[in-house]
Amino acid sequence: MLGLKKKTDPAWVRVAESDIEELLTDHAWCEQKAANNAISLITQNPGYPDLVSDLLIIAQEEMAHFALVHDIIKARNYALGRDRKDEYVGELLKFLKKDGNRKTAFVDRLLFAALIEARSCERFKVLSENIRDKELAGFYFRLTSSEANHYKVFLGYARKYGEGPAVEKRWLEWLDYEGGVIPAFGKRPAIHG
Secondary structure (H helix, E strand, O other): OOOOOOOOOOOHHHHHHOOHHHHHHHHHHHHHHHHHHHHHHHHHOOOOHHHHHHHHHHHHHHHHHHHHHHHHHHHOOOOOOOOOOOHHHHHHHOOOOOOOOHHHHHHHHHHHHHHHHHHHHHHHHHHHHHOOOHHHHHHHHHHHHHHHHHHHHHHHHHHHHOOHHHHHHHHHHHHHHHHHHHHHOOOOOOOOO
């Protein structure tokens, strides 16, 4: 369903388990950034009422996820560390179209968001199936469907507001690019790391 070219090696979960506090802090900030991304898309594209309504829901869900992760951090007597730079997202940003018209950039930004949600969904699924911590396994299992829905929303709007064949071509380019980038990641206790 997600179309990702490369699957996460389940061995990444052992890396993630090596520092659960770091994993949870990174995850919390990923949720906050996802909420900010939804709000930014609303701010830059207020002329699409259906998009605005759906992205408001996503922003609220992402902040609710941030709160859930923060609750786990507190319950385990961990500390929410400072925001982490997401190098994976940084690599994807390099592929974002910076030329062309406003509509093309808008659609490309939706595809970018869809791809990040797809990879997050896939990582949550891998965590839910392989992490030894049963509480976190259940937590990540519950988040998987939400991330899948966010992926569908972003991709759906890209297809709705983009030019049919051009959107599909660009989506395949995104998937190929991400497939080339992702093997460099999976070496840190971070959702995309």
